[in-house]
Amino acid sequence: MKGSLLKKGFAALAAFAVGVSGLALGVTTASAADGLTAADYGHSITVTGSANALKERSFTAIRLAGFDEGASLDVATESAVEQNVKNALSGTAYNASKDGDPMAWVAANLKDSTSSPYSGELRNFVTDLAHQLQGTAGNTDGKWSGYKATANSGDPDETGENVYTLNNGVTGGIYLIIDKAANGKLASNSIPILVGTSVKDVTNASGKVEVKNNVPPLEKTVTNQVIGKSEYANFKVTTAVPNYVGYQKGMYVFKIIDSIRNDTTSNDTTKIQFDDKFDLKVTIDGVTDPIPAQTPTTPGYELTKSAAGFTVDLSSYIESKAGTKTINREYVNGVPTPNKTATVLTAGTPDLTGKTVTLTYNALVTAEIGTDGAQNDVKLQYSNNPKIYDEGDTPTVTEREDHEKVFNVPLKIKKTDKTSGQPLSGAVFQIIDKDGTNLTSKNLTATSGADGLASFASLGLKQDANDKTKYESTFTVKEVTAPKDHVLPSDPTFKVKISATVSGTKENAELTDVKYEIVAGGGLQTFASVFGSGVASIVTVKNAKNITELPLTGAAGTALFTVIGLLLAGAAATVFAKSRRTSKALQA
Structure with missing residues (x-):
């Protein structure tokens, strides 16, 4: 069957291209010269896109219609697919008895899916047709060539343009391109693409089409890394809703999976965990309030949570906001088989495609983490193949990940005798202040053992406002109990400044350049000093056995001078009294 299109319809058909993310239908008023021959039609189809959109893809091109020579453009639908095309037009205004060639009618009449979210009769037609033909090998399957990978093509955000070009066996006409390779690939499959070969002197009829497969962004951040x-x-986790138009309802997947790790193999909830102050909030741009947890009567996110991780499933919520379209699964002699239908998603109100999804939540640090850090991973799991699944099938998904780490630092104090230098046990230290914030109520204490060591194993530091990789805090430490047979000054405190740098990013981050410094302030300042380097540093604090060994500064010095003054005054009085008695005896 042939259909003739004169200049107006011909220009639209020649530039015919509809696919994913902005593949324009190319309706143009330009016209071709009369008297078209086979030489005026292109003999290739080129698919362009970013490295990851095309990397390791496998496309099948199925010829739907051909262009014939003549003063006007004659379109002939391929007999092998003519019934499939008519089936896909079921429910449209197409009338086979009066409208003639089905592909010519499509090009002249279906022009409503040229921009995001690519919904409408043309998209429904292409989805239905691709479902019918998705198992077809295609007369050009496997003959694509010319993909130009870049050095960084493994980067999810790679944007360098690359191409697949199909040269073998292509003659002027209209082709359906099906993206066959998704399983495990970063980019989801393109929704099916309809493209015409180039035609001489017709604007935009280039035989090229751009694929912008869905690679939703994913970023995980933490407000402060030294906790x-x-x-x-x-x-905070940030991502975006990928295009869901054309995906089968009930088979669409969009999940965010978060887990805590202290090493590369296992969860470790002994150091960091999700507790009852988890305080999860899920928001999507364009939706005023945070998305609620799902209930039997209210759509929302589905949450599965343990101390070691959680999953937020937004699949049902996104489906609830989408529109739907019923298509036929099966035809017999052009007649849809009863009860053999599938429901596919169309754009909703509001359309969530591309909207930013944000999760914020808390994790409790429960123990020493150290400079290697505790890793928190997030995984995004999303549908990658807009196909109609057979009953019992499991939808295929793509996963991408991001990571973040948190750290903390130790403070080791060694108590020694001022005279002998021997370690002292039984000294009790308490951190009473951090950067001007009183911490007395937190009862942060440590007691020295036989080796003289008292350890605060897991301290957090304040992030620099200007350089987010730099951390520093000043702690005031008080000796609240002296070792046996030793004494405390009236101001038994000292101040230590701890600084560090987070080097590297994500899973490769580590805490480096950790430094300890005794700073001015406190009666024990002159009795405290730092030995060693990095996290192995030890603050040694000497302890006096009697009051004469205490530092002569501040209140302690005043007290010592007062005592000595009183002793001297008492001795002078005694000498004076004895002198008077001696004088009187001599005068008697």
Whole structure:
């Protein structure tokens, strides 16, 4: 069967291209010269896109219609697919008895899917047709060539243009391109593409089409990376809703999976965990309030949570906001088989495609983490193949990941005798202040053992406002109990500044350049000093056995001088009294 299109319809048909993410239908008023021959039609189809959109893809091109020579453009639908095309037009205004060639009618009448979210009769037609033909090998299958990979083609955000070109066996006409390779690939499959070969002197009729497969962004951040024990790390995950138009309802997947790790193989909830102050909030741009947790009567996110991780499933919520279209699964002699239908998603109101999804939540630090860090991973799992699945099938998904780490630092104090230098046990130290914030109520204490060591194993540091990789805090430490047979000054405190740098990013981050410094302030300042380097540093604090060994500064010095003054005054009085008695005896 042939259909003739004169200049107006011909220009639209020649530039015919509809696919994913902005593949324009190319309706143009330009016209071709009369008297077209086979030489005026292109003999190739080129698919362009970013490295990851095309990397390791496998496309099948199925010829739907051909262009014939003549003063006007004659379109002939391929007999092998003519019934499939008519089936896909079921429910449209197409009338086979009066409208003639089905592909010519499509080009002249279906022009409503040229921009995001690519919904409408033309998209429904292509989805239905691709479902019918998705198992077809295609007369050009496997003959694509010319993909130009870049050095960084493994990068999810690679944008360098690359191409697949199909040269073998292509003659002027209209082709359906099906993206066959998704399983495990970063980019989801393109929704099916309809493209015409180039035609001489017709604007935009280039025989080229751009694929912008869905690679949703994923970023995980933490407000402060150096977190102390009993403090909360504040995490944020940002991603976006990929295009869901054309995906089968009930088979669409969009999940965010978060887990805590202290090493590369296992969860470790002994150091960081999700507790009852998890405080999860899920938001999507364009939706005023945070998305609620799903209930039997209210659509929302589905949450599965443990101390070691959680999953937020937004699949059902996104489906609830989408529109739907019923297509036929099966035809017999052009007649849809009863009860053999599938429902596919169309754009909703509001359309969520491309909208930013944000998760914020807290994780409790429960123990020493150290400079290697505790890793928190997030995984995005999303549908990658807009096909109609057979009953019992499991939808295929793509996963991408991001990572973040948190750390903390130790403070080791060694108590020694001022005279002998021997370690002293039984000294009790308490951190009473951090950067001007009183911490007395937190009861952060440590007691020296037989080796003289008292350790605060997991302290957090303040992030620099200008350089987010730099951390520093000043702690005031008080000796609240002296070792046996030793004494305390009236101001038994000292101040230590701890600084560090987070080097590297994501899973490769580590805490480096950790430094300890005794700073001015406190009666024990002159009795405290730092030995060693990095996290192996030890603050040694000497302890006096009697008051004469105490530092002569501040209140302690005043007290010592007062005592000595009183002793001297008493001795002078005694000498004076004896002198008077001696004088009187001599005068008697």
